[in-house]
Every structure is written in structure tokens, then in C-alpha cells.
Amino acid sequence: MAKDKKQVKAITSMEDDFAQWYTDICLKAELVEYSSVKGFLIVRPYGYAIWENMVSILDGMFKKTGHENVAMPMLMPESLLKKEGELVNGFAPEVAWVTMGGSDELEERLAVRPTSETLFCDHWAHVLQSYKQLPMLYNQWCSVVRWEKTTRPFLRSREFWWQEGHTIHETAEEAIAETEQQLNCYADFCRDALAMPVIKGRKTEKEKFAGAEATYTIEAMMEDGKALQSGTSHYFGDKFSRAYDVTFAGRDNTLQYPHQTSWGASSRLICAVILTHSDNNGLVLPPAIAPIQVVVMPVAAHKPGVTEAAEGLLKRIQDMGIRVKGDFTDNSPGWKYAEYEMKGVPLRVEIGPRDMEKNQCLIARRDTGEKYFVPLEELETKVQSLLQEVHDNLYNAAAERLATRVYACQTVDEIREAAQEKHGFAKSMWCGDQECELKLKELAGVSSRCMPLEQEKLGDVCPVCGKPAMKSIVWGIAY
Amino acid sequence: MAKDKKQVKAITSMEDDFAQWYTDICLKAELVEYSSVKGFLIVRPYGYAIWENMVSILDGMFKKTGHENVAMPMLMPESLLKKEGELVNGFAPEVAWVTMGGSDELEERLAVRPTSETLFCDHWAHVLQSYKQLPMLYNQWCSVVRWEKTTRPFLRSREFWWQEGHTIHETAEEAIAETEQQLNCYADFCRDALAMPVIKGRKTEKEKFAGAEATYTIEAMMEDGKALQSGTSHYFGDKFSRAYDVTFAGRDNTLQYPHQTSWGASSRLICAVILTHSDNNGLVLPPAIAPIQVVVMPVAAHKPGVTEAAEGLLKRIQDMGIRVKGDFTDNSPGWKYAEYEMKGVPLRVEIGPRDMEKNQCLIARRDTGEKYFVPLEELETKVQSLLQEVHDNLYNAAAERLATRVYACQTVDEIREAAQEKHGFAKSMWCGDQECELKLKELAGVSSRCMPLEQEKLGDVCPVCGKPAMKSIVWGIAY
Numbered sequence: 001m002a003k004d005k006k007q008v009k010a011i012t013s014m015e016d017d018f019a020q021w022y023t024d025i026c027l028k029a030e031l032v033e034y035s036s037v038k039g040f041l042i043v044r045p046y047g048y049a050i051w052e053n054m055v056s057i058l059d060g061m062f063k064k065t066g067h068e069n070v071a072m073p074m075l076m077p078e079s080l081l082k083k084e085g086e087l088v089n090g091f092a093p094e095v096a097w098v099t100m101g102g103s104d105e106l107e108e109r110l111a112v113r114p115t116s117e118t119l120f121c122d123h124w125a126h127v128l129q130s131y132k133q134l135p136m137l138y139n140q141w142c143s144v145v146r147w148e149k150t151t152r153p154f155l156r157s158r159e160f161w162w163q164e165g166h167t168i169h170e171t172a173e174e175a176i177a178e179t180e181q182q183l184n185c186y187a188d189f190c191r192d193a194l195a196m197p198v199i200k201g202r203k204t205e206k207e208k209f210a211g212a213e214a215t216y217t218i219e220a221m222m223e224d225g226k227a228l229q230s231g232t233s234h235y236f237g238d239k240f241s242r243a244y245d246v247t248f249a250g251r252d253n254t255l256q257y258p259h260q261t262s263w264g265a266s267s268r269l270i271c272a273v274i275l276t277h278s279d280n281n282g283l284v285l286p287p288a289i290a291p292i293q294v295v296v297m298p299v300a301a302h303k304p305g306v307t308e309a310a311e312g313l314l315k316r317i318q319d320m321g322i323r324v325k326g327d328f329t330d331n332s333p334g335w336k337y338a339e340y341e342m343k344g345v346p347l348r349v350e351i352g353p354r355d356m357e358k359n360q361c362l363i364a365r366r367d368t369g370e371k372y373f374v375p376l377e378e379l380e381t382k383v384q385s386l387l388q389e390v391h392d393n394l395y396n397a398a399a400e401r402l403a404t405r406v407y408a409c410q411t412v413d414e415i416r417e418a419a420q421e422k423h424g425f426a427k428s429m430w431c432g433d434q435e436c437e438l439k440l441k442e443l444a445g446v447s448s449r450c451m452p453l454e455q456e457k458l459g460d461v462c463p464v465c466g467k468p469a470m471k472s473i474v475w476g477i478a479y
Numbered sequence: 480m481a482k483d484k485k486q487v488k489a490i491t492s493m494e495d496d497f498a499q500w501y502t503d504i505c506l507k508a509e510l511v512e513y514s515s516v517k518g519f520l521i522v523r524p525y526g527y528a529i530w531e532n533m534v535s536i537l538d539g540m541f542k543k544t545g546h547e548n549v550a551m552p553m554l555m556p557e558s559l560l561k562k563e564g565e566l567v568n569g570f571a572p573e574v575a576w577v578t579m580g581g582s583d584e585l586e587e588r589l590a591v592r593p594t595s596e597t598l599f600c601d602h603w604a605h606v607l608q609s610y611k612q613l614p615m616l617y618n619q620w621c622s623v624v625r626w627e628k629t630t631r632p633f634l635r636s637r638e639f640w641w642q643e644g645h646t647i648h649e650t651a652e653e654a655i656a657e658t659e660q661q662l663n664c665y666a667d668f669c670r671d672a673l674a675m676p677v678i679k680g681r682k683t684e685k686e687k688f689a690g691a692e693a694t695y696t697i698e699a700m701m702e703d704g705k706a707l708q709s710g711t712s713h714y715f716g717d718k719f720s721r722a723y724d725v726t727f728a729g730r731d732n733t734l735q736y737p738h739q740t741s742w743g744a745s746s747r748l749i750c751a752v753i754l755t756h757s758d759n760n761g762l763v764l765p766p767a768i769a770p771i772q773v774v775v776m777p778v779a780a781h782k783p784g785v786t787e788a789a790e791g792l793l794k795r796i797q798d799m800g801i802r803v804k805g806d807f808t809d810n811s812p813g814w815k816y817a818e819y820e821m822k823g824v825p826l827r828v829e830i831g832p833r834d835m836e837k838n839q840c841l842i843a844r845r846d847t848g849e850k851y852f853v854p855l856e857e858l859e860t861k862v863q864s865l866l867q868e869v870h871d872n873l874y875n876a877a878a879e880r881l882a883t884r885v886y887a888c889q890t891v892d893e894i895r896e897a898a899q900e901k902h903g904f905a906k907s908m909w910c911g912d913q914e915c916e917l918k919l920k921e922l923a924g925v926s927s928r929c930m931p932l933e934q935e936k937l938g939d940v941c942p943v944c945g946k947p948a949m950k951s952i953v954w955g956i957a958y
Contacts, residue, residue, distance in 0.1 A: 048547070074638050097579040112591070145554070
């Protein structure tokens with residue numbers, strides 16, 4: 001019987017093979033395991049705990065702004081999916097189809113949901129009657145299936161976990177405001193929970209969501225300079241409402257179509273966190289989403305009183321409401337260091353006989369490797385301030401990268417160089433023509449990431465065609 | 480366009496048509512809506528909020544006993560499902576099959592998970608090596624699909640939401656202890672969160688889970704005297720481990736098979752709550768899982784200071800950490816009363832001009848309809864104690880039913896009478912023979928609910944065949 005025996009915890013270095021380094025972290029930090037179902041992932045306890053922390057924070061943010069959770073069916077009839085032409089064209093190639101229930105062939109095949117706009121519209125068509133019921137601010141936590149050809153843990157797999165917000169509003173203005181609010185919510189979450197800065201912007205026609213009138217996105221820069229789309233927020237106007245016959249009696253008693261949004265963020269954010277902060281010793285996690293924020297361990301535990309002293313520290317940190325784990329196993333200190341480094345635990349607290357004599361403990365940071373001897377009476381203050389420092393340091397390093405590796409470009413060559421040689425993003429003006437976008441893909445190997453909400457004047461003409469520029473835009477190599 | 484116009488909030492009375500009364504509550508309390516997907520449910524915000532409260536409490540209980548959440552694939556290959564013969568035979572008739580991914584026919588069809596034992600075993604076969612890793616205590620929150628022929632909201636639908644715990648242990652004793660622990664966990668949850676007493680017991684061979692060595696169950700009695708299986712906990716021995724080749728190096732360094740359990744509770748518990756506590760005015764919810772525990776409303780809100788006074792009460796109750804809603808809409812008091820009665824909100828707090836003069840407010844209970852004039856300075860104490868009283872009253876009423884409507888029976892006729900005429904459960908002795916079980920189904924219209932863990936001596940012989948009795952057993956008409 002072949003088994004994946006537990007390996008020594010060494011991983012490929014990111015300089016040698018960035019892709020392999022990423023996969024190694026996913027497996028060695030025990031975030032995921034491959035399943036027997038091609039392209040489908042098993043999210044293991046440590047990986048799932050990261051996701052649970054993300055869900056808990058995001059869900060709280062959504063509820064604070066009045067959103068309610070619901071559950072829609074996992075399957076939807078093909079005819080329902082087909083009512084909105086652009087959507088079905090966008091998703092049909094990657095839909096998994098249920099064609100049998102028990103031993104019976106189904107009369108109409110059912111799609112495993114790739115996204116649920118159609119189901120929400122169908123529901124609203126049944127329950128919406130009056131403007132008094134608006135807005136309806138719904139969200140769903142679930143997994144969806146898209147039949148991807150090539151897959152990588154968290155980044156792209158045939159099933160992924162996400163939330164999909166779906167809302168309808170009385171006016172276009174309100175729906176647009178919702179789209180923007182949720183984009184800001186994602187950006188704030190990335191900053192405050194993931195220590196990850198993002199560029200907020202609007203997608204081009206080519207890159208927008210199938211069926212949307214406008215798609216807004218947050219784009220983050222990974223350690224290798226590639227772009228990771230980390231959340232999107234769509235404005236649909238009344239297009240789907242019309243396709244699905246969703247109407248309400250307005251204030252003037254006429255029949256009207258509501259204006260709609262949807263917005264989603266997924267387990268892909270785990271990929272974003274890994275590729276933003278980790279290093280050659282493994283995962284580095286921002287404290288807000290770390291399943292274990294602090295690990296406590298005794299040094300020379302066989303010496304009298306050491307275990308009790310470590311247990312005392314554990315208890316004090318627990319009482320702070322911090323996610324703390326004590327490791328009292330007989331594994332060697334070296335093994336433990338490597339283990340919690342691999343798992344990205346932000347702080348390690350140690351106490352041994354000599355520390356006890358000096359009435360101190362040692363705290364080591366995962367992000368910088370710095371060590372501090374801390375007087376025992378200052379434990380709580382120091383743990384609290386170090387967790388904040390770890391967060392700030394991670395954020396600042398990522399922000400520094402984003403600030404220095406987005407290159408202002410005037411020519412196609414400069415754009416290519418920025419992405420291919422300098423391993424960053426390119427920003428330039430753009431005429432708005434899709435042909436230039438396609439040409440840049442061909443000539444510079446980049447795709448448009450977004451037209452930033454904070455527009456800049458970087459020149460007068462489009463670097464591709466030389467025609468007058470409409471917008472500033474960011475280009476990059478995308479995950 | 481046909482729409483379900485909002486109906487006057489009257490529902491069928493339970494005396495007239497118990498089944499219709501149940502469905503009316505599900506729809507009128509806005510817990511669910513039918514979807515365009517036959518047999519699939521939409522769980523609306525108010526229904527989902529009940530489920531979220533259940534999930535939050537149960538998840539906390541699971542974590543306290545060391546269980547970790549994971550996510551397994553939603554789909555599984557047919558060959559994997561087939562490795563354990565009894566399981567596949569049990570579930571094959573109700574599996575939904577994915578046969579196409581995008582436009583490609585799949586080489587092997589994939590089952591939408593009806594339950595995930597096979598996936599967990601397959602995963603463990605890859606990651607388990609040593610007894611040091613045991614026990615593995617996993618749980619998954621997800622939805623599953625079973626192709627039921629007839630469906631009813633929450634009770635039985637083609638998709639339902641649940642948790643499935645899956646654990647492996649070094650010894651049979653530990654696995655059996657886990658099975659019992661989780662059964663007790665469910666029973667405690669039903670008592671403390673759902674105000675619902677249950678009978679704990681073991682299923683007969685006929686009624687046990689496909690592939691299990693033993694299935695334990697909690698059975699509750701609904702208001703109509705029928706039985707609702709509300710949670711099950713299974714012991715598998717090493718049967719699945721052998722089928723899926725899950726092994727570990729034991730303490731003595733020999734290769735061994737771990738012993739396995741699984742246990743599940745589902746959104747069916749929402750059905751159980753409705754059928755245990757509700758009345759002809761609608762839903763009645765136990766406070767622990769009520770999305771709104773208290774509603775506050777002003778009376779004669781146009782009079783000076785009334786709205787402010789109600790807002791003051793709202794704020795004070797919010798500060799208690801209670802789920803409270805203020806209703807300051809201009810709907811009539813009568814409409815509001817009916818609305819929050821229908822939704823089963825445990826307490827209603829009102830304040831009007833006359834109350835303000837007397838420095839009091841009015842609190843009305845959903846369960847008994849009792850009203851209390853409460854001095855404003857006693858608001859917090861009274862709200863707290865009334866919520867506890869509501870819980871206790873609901874529990875006591877349900878416990879009283881269970882205590883008085885389980886009839887000790889000596890003959891087949893008495894068993895039939897207990898179930899069919901007295902609308903309760905029958906308890907009797909049983910020889911242990913499946914033939915007698917089948918005969919009772921035919922002659923008395925009952926199925927075996929469980930062999931209670933607390934065994935009683937109710938006689939010496941089996942009422943069906945007259946042979947010596949092995950066990951006391953409970954019979955009933957099951958949902």
C-alpha cells in the first residue's frame with residue numbers, strides 16, 4: 001500500500017521554483033490535500049480554520065451593513081440558467097451537469113451552481129411585490145463548481161468555497177452605491193485582516209463578469225509581481241430583472257424593474273495571503289486570520305516547574321481572548337520551531353529554567369525572526385503590541401512592494417519590461433479600445449487588471465495605437 | 480405575471496389539517512420558499528437565521544470536545560462510493576449523478592454527496608500513518624443531496640443542510656465512547672437550545688445506517704404524537720477502514736485498522752422545533768435559537784416622546800447582548816402583533832403614553848400570551864427571567880407530552896391503539912426478531928424508533944410472537 005509518508009519539513013525555495021514553493025506550503029502546512037476527485041480539493045483542519053476566520057470577519061462586516069444570509073439550491077435547471085444569454089455563454093463551458101437522479105434519467109439536466117444570479121432572480125420574481133420590500137440585501141456562503149482544465153490549490157479548483165452577495169434596489173443609484181460599498185468592504189478586509197493592500201478599480205469590457213453592466217475589482221500584487229484578483233463587485237442595472245421578470249410596484253404605483261448587484265470573494269483569498277506574506281520557511285499568517293496566533297512551549301520541560309510555568313503563560317494568553325496553543329509534546333525544540341514556522345504562527349512564547357530565574361520569557365516573531373526577552377509581568381502588553389506590529393510589518397512590506405513595483409509606462413516595450421523583466425505591474429493611459437487590450441496581451445503578455453478608481457494622468461495617448469487616451473489603466477500578468 | 484401576493488396572515492389550524500398547518504407556518508413565517516428546482520428548497524433570511532443560531536451553538540459544542548472542521552469535495556467518483564457494498568446499496572437509489580463537465584462526457588460519473596464516509600476514508604488512507612495522529616476528530620458543515628420522491632420543507636427535501644462528524648480512533652472502546660458522547664451532545668442541544676426532550680436509544684438492524692455496526696438515535700415526539708428522528712450517531716467498527724484500506728502503525732508497530740464513527744444532525748431540526756412548539760397563531764421559537772428574541776414597539780408613536788422611549792428600551796435590551804429588533808414602522812399594532820406572533824418572537828415589549836406616565840412598559844409572551852406591566856427600572860431583570868421562563872415552559876410542555884403519551888403495551892392491539900388512536904408512542908418488550916418488527920408495521924402501522932438506552936422491564940414476552948423478550952423498544956409513526 002502506497003502512502004504519502006510524512007516528509008521532512010523542507011520546501012522548495014521560492015527563488016528556485018515559485019510555483020512549487022507555493023504548492024509545497026499548501027501541502028506541508030497541512031492546509032489541503034489532493035482528493036481522488038480530479039481537480040477537487042480537500043481543505044484540512046488548519047486550512048479550514050483560516051477560512052473560518054475569514055468567513056467570520058467578512059460575515060460580520062456584511063451583517064453590519066444589513067445583509068442577511070440565505071441558502072439557494074445547489075442545482076438549477078438548464079432552462080433557468082439560459083434565460084440570461086451572456087451569463088450562460090460565460091459559464092456554460094465550465095458547468096458540471098447532473099443528468100440522473102437515482103436510476104432515472106432527468107427530463108431536464110441540472111447545473112451544479114457555478115454562481116447563483118439566476119436562482120436569486122427566480123426567487124425575487126416570486127416574492128417581490130412592492131418598493132417597500134426594497135432593498136433586499138442577501139448573501140450566501142457555499143461552494144460552487146466550475147469545470148476548470150488546470151487546477152491549483154485555492155487558486156483555481158473545480159470546487160471552491162465563497163460567498164456570493166446578491167442585492168436588488170429601487171434605483172440605479174442605490175445599486176451602484178451598494179456595488180461600491182461592497183468593493184470597499186473587500187478592500188478594508190484585505191487591509192485589516194489579511195495585511196494586504198489592493199488596487200481598487202473597474203474591469204474593462206473584456207474582463208468584466210458575464211452579463212454585468214460594470215465589474216469592480218480589487219487587485220493585489222503577489223511576491224512574484226503577478227496580479228491576483230481578490231474580490232469582485234458587479235452592477236447589473238435591470239438587465240437580469242428584465243430577463244427573469246422581477247418587478248415591483250413603485251412609489252407611483254407603476255410596475256418597475258429593480259436594479260441589481262452581486263459581489264463575491266472566495267477561498268482564493270487563502271492563496272492571496274500565502275503568496276503575499278510567506279517565505280522559504282513556510283507560511284506567514286497575519287494575526288487576524290491565524291488559527292493559532294501564539295504558540296507556547298516549555299524549554300527543558302523535564303526541569304522542575306518549567307511545564308507549570310509554561311501552562312501559566314498559556315492560561316494568561318488564553319484569558320486575553322487570543323487563539324493560543326500550548327505544545328507540551330516531547331518533540332524536540334528544533335522540530336517544534338520548524339513546525340510552527342511552517343504553519344505561520346505569528347508569535348512563539350518559550351520559557352525555560354534560566355528564564356524562570358530571570359522572571360522572563362522569550363517571544364519570537366514569525367515575520368522577522370526577532371526575539372525579545374520579556375519580563376513576565378509585561379506578557380499581556382507585549383503579546384498584544386507584537387501582534388499589532390506583526391500585522392503592521394506585513395502590511396507595510398506588501399504596501400512597499402505595491403508602491404515601488406507599479407511602473408508608469410509610455411510604450412508597449414515599457415509595459416512588457418515592467419511585467420516580464422521587472423516583475424511588477426505596468427500603469428499607462430489607454431484609448432479604451434479592446435483591440436489595443438488584445439494587442440498588449442500578444443506583445444507584452446499582460447492582461448488589463450483594472451482602471452483604477454483613483455485615476456492618474458500618465459500621458460496623453462494610448463501606448464499601443466497612439467490615439468487620445470481615455471483612462472489610466474493597470475496591466476499585469478494575472479494568476 | 481402570476482405572483483404570490485402577500486396573504487393575510489391566517490393559517491390553517493392544526494386541528495383541521497396538521498400537515499397544511501405545518502406548511503403554512505413554513506411559508507407564512509417566511510422560513511422557506513419553493514424553488515424552480517423540483518424538491519429543492521430556498522431557505523429565506525428568517526429561516527436561515529434560525530439555522531445559523533443552531534449551527535453556532537452546535538459548532539461550539541463540537542469544538543469544545545476537540546473536533547475540527549474540514550471541507551471534502553461535493554462530488555465523488557462512483558468507484559469510490561462502491562468500495563463499501565452496504566453503503567452504496569443504501570444510497571444508490573437516491574444519488575444525483577454528474578455525468579458531464581462542460582461539454583465533455585465524464586469517463587466516470589460522479590455522485591453529488593449523499594453523505595461523505597467514503598471521502599473521509601479515502602483521505603485518511605492517504606494521511607494516516609501512526610497511532611500518534613489518532614484520534615482524528617473531523618466535522619463538516621455542508622449540504623447534501625438525496626433524490627427523495629416526496630418532499631416537505633425541512634423535513635425531507637432533495638437538498639438539506641447538515642453537519643456530518645467523522646472520526647477515527649485507535650481502539651473500538653474509544654470509538655464507541657465517541658459515538659455515545661456525540662449522541663449525548665445532540666440530546667443536550669435539543670434540551671438546552673431547542674427546549675425539546677428526546678428519547679436516546681439504539682436503532683434496530685432494520686433501521687440502522689447502511690454499513691454501520693450500530694446506530695444510535697434521538698427521537699422526539701411531535702405535537703401530533705408522531706416521531707421525528709432528530710440526530711443519529713453511528714459506530715462502524717473497522718469495516719470501512721478495511722474497505723478503504725485505512726491503516727496505521729500501532730503502539731506495537733503492527734499495521735492496524737482504526738475504528739470509526741460518524742454522526743449527523745440537519746436542518747430537519749427546524750422542522751422538529753416547529754412541530755414541537757408552534758400553535759395556530761404560527762411559529763413558537765425557543766429563545767436560544769430565535770433570530771429575534773425580543774421585539775420592541777412604540778404604541779401611539781405619534782404622541783410626544785413615545786418613539787424616544789421605545790428607542791431607549793431597545794438600546795437597553797441591545798446592551799444586554801440580546802437579539803432585539805425595534806419596529807418603528809407605521810404598520811398598525813394589530814398587524815405587528817400578528818407578524819411577530821407568526822414569526823414566533825418570544826417576547827414583545829411595548830411602551831405608550833400611559834405606560835410612560837406610570838414609568839412602566841408592557842411585556843407580552845409569545846408562548847402563553849401572558850402580559851406583564853414592568854417598572855422600567857426592572858426591564859433587564861424581567862427580560863432575562865422571562866426568556867428563561869419561556870424556555871422552561873416550552874421544555875416542560877414538551878416533556879409532559881413525552882411523559883404521558885408513551886404507552887406501555889402488552890399486545891399488538893395496544894401498540895396499534897397507542898399510535899393510531901391515542902396519537903403517541905408505544906413501548907413494549909421485543910424478541911429481537913426482524914419478522915416481528917415487520918409484522919408490527921403491517922398490523923399496527925408503526926416502525927421501531929429505538930431500543931432506549933434506559934431499558935425497562937415491561938413484561939417477559941414479545942407482544943407479536945410471544946417468544947421471550949430481549950429488549951424494551953419504542954414504536955411509533957415516524958415522520
